[in-house]
Amino acid sequence: MAQLTYRNAVSLSIAQCMRKDDKVLFLGEDIGDAGGVFKATVGLLKEFGPTRVKDTPISEQAILGAAMGASMVGLKPIAEIMFSDFLAVCWDIVANEIAKTRYMSNGQITLPLVIRTANGAGSKFGAQHSQSLENWSMAVPGLKVVAPSNPSDVIGLMTAAVADPDPVIFYEHKSLYPMKEEIENTDLFINLGEANIMLQGNDACIISLGLMAQRSKEAALILKEKYNIAVSVVDLRTLVPLDLQTIIREVKKSGLVFTVEENPRLCGWGAEVSSIIVEKLFHNLKGPIIRITTPHIPLPSADILEDNTIPTVQRIVDTILDTIKKG
């Protein structure tokens, strides 16, 4: 039995993939000698050497271009973009090149690559190092989108992402890096597109992702303990592919749905999920779907400002209580 942090799970899962397959390479800024700015890649350079673990200049287009080109001819690169916010400077390679090339080439080209990146708020880094950007990639056909909420999911989903023949963007939550979990066996594989039901309940259903899945679970435990309200919590784990069958099954139990999203309000993933639920389950719903999101603003920096911006456990509890009281 080993106690692993989320950050250890990242390096361990990459190492496991690299041991199994010498086609797996890893590149990014400060990932080798430095072990990553979040210390999530410590030990990889030492174990695999500089031909497989490549420190790069601050050149995000060059990083993702190299990963893409290498994957076109059979390698399986894992590329790190240090903060997800930096995806904006290489978005052409992501959205125009990586996402479209298989389709445009009529299937001549396959792109088995993983882009892993530190996403989300909680560190008070301000508006250019704290965004929650999984929606950007969800909106682009041709990208798979993963966002693990705990250490064992990091391992299982990373293993699946590296094995997947399509490009995967892997959003690690920077506030979850210190999270610890006892993991018996690290030989894990979680199919992309399989949501996790964190808690069962028939009074309401929360659909969530990443850090928000952990906060939703905490909120649901409070609701159960203090108010005897049983909430089911679905951690989507991947946005593309989306586990629609689990969503449908869980929503039907209560007919009362909340999405908890870290992204700013407009066009967050919850908007798409809500729209699908309304289309497919309109008659099962007992009320409007409530979206609990960050307001539609860039993120502020100071403790009190950031803490009051992204959804908190208290806000989730209060929103669900208010809705049920009004019900």
Add this chain to the structure above:
Amino acid sequence: MEKLNDDVGESIRLELWKQLLTLRLVEKKAYDLFLQNLIKGTSHLALGQEAIGGAFGVVLEKKDYTFCTYRGHAHTLSRGASIEGVLGELMGRECGLMSGKGGSMHLTDVKNGVMGSYAIVGAHLPIANGTAWASQYNNTGAVTTCFFGDGTTNIGAFHEALNLAKIWKLPIVFVCENNLYMEYTPIGDVTAVEHPAADRASSYGMEKIIVDGNDADEMYRVAKRTVEKARKGEGPSLIEAKTYRHSGHSRADPAKYRPKEEAEDWINNKDPIKIYRQRMLDFGINETIITSMENDMKEKIEQATEVCKKSSIPSLDLIHKDVWANGGSEWHN
């Protein structure tokens, strides 16, 4: 006759001539087909720039990789892509290289090493580094070539890619085709240095190479030298080939921004095909060989055009095909 035994030699000259003919005559056919409205959308012809891609086509081996821009018909053909594959793609037919899913600006023919044509200026330089990196890692000896225009030298991806190629000592040759105009604007008006690619080479520890891109022999020599260097593991090169496009930037552009005398001089006096025809005669190659190759090529292109016209239009199934490696486009269960 001893002139035939210069460093290029007769058999290579005939290969170069075949390349020039293919690239010129297919491109002219593409232009005719636009006029007949059999090709829709946009297109960017490489008329006048054939010696550059053509020379690399002669030098490269089957295992090597080529990356093209949206002006990529010629470079795709230079690697041995079929004429009906190229024209069929332009015409949106099933027989096209990608059965109509990519179009003129995205020609791809992996089995011939053409790893795609990219329509975002500069994007393919970093990607080309990737195949070069894979060749280096797998020790295959394959070389990657990446073609682009002068306008590309002012976009960030150009600089990121050259730096990475140098620090990783990648087996890659970057080829800037300086046709003097960045779309509609003279490149000199918008560039801090006189030679947009070559003057930047020293920033990345590379040799300054400027070559007459309309002289197929000169292009052959520089292609051979730089490809051999890459193949030996001695790292990347950056070539600036001076050239001129005979037509506008794209189908929509009559190129009125260029002085008439300048265009006439390039088209009449510096045309790579005219230059090379005379070169072959000067080296004693029989004119009947030259002309019969020309006639054979015209005939081959006519036949390919007929194949394309008879080819079916793409099946609607293709719309949802190949977003993912499983062949489909599903995003949920």
